[in-house]
Amino acid sequence: AQSVTQLGSHVSVSEGALVLLRCNYSSSVPPYLFWYVQYPNQGLQLLLKYTTGATLVKGINGFEAEFKKSETSFHLTKPSAHMSDAAEYFCAVTEGYGNKLVFGAGTILRVKS
């Protein structure tokens, strides 16, 4: 079965600093990979996805992620954090029949002014 590991349940950065949220997955076949963001008491919003093709994927709100097969990683970055980026972020990978998603435990991002 697939698994997804997000390093760091909480990450704190200053406004304007680089955001780096880490995600590693276990998969023996090329996966589909996703990053979602969740604000308190809301559903998940898709930030970006990797299916095939270019390994550097750009998403909404200035976020991007790079698929590195050799490292089984899909880390999320943003060059300059904004206060509105404070939220919980989830990395997910598809698994098997039915395009089911397996999620990491999430990383709460705090942005300090």
Added chain:
Amino acid sequence: DGGITQSPKYLFRKEGQNVTLSCEQNLNHDAMYWYRQDPGQGLRLIYYSQIVNDFQKGDIAEGYSVSREKKESFPLTVTSAQKNPTAFYLCATLAGANRAQYFGPGTRLTVL
């Protein structure tokens, strides 16, 4: 206005009662999913449905039931057999070739 709606937003239930959570979509997506979210555990799959009148168990189906009588609707029933039902429940649909799941706003269920 296209999208996924879940109702109610907040739901309170007494122990021993069954309760049904609604999920409706007008995106014309074939596949629908139910997830449960608990703090620090990410999301876990309860049930999913690829087409009308067909559905499969996910990782934590015990104590839950679903139906898929219409393409637009995928209600989830939390039965009295679910030992710890207090959680945030999220419904999602799959955008075909896009391969991404899109989520509704969620229902927070609290057992009193």
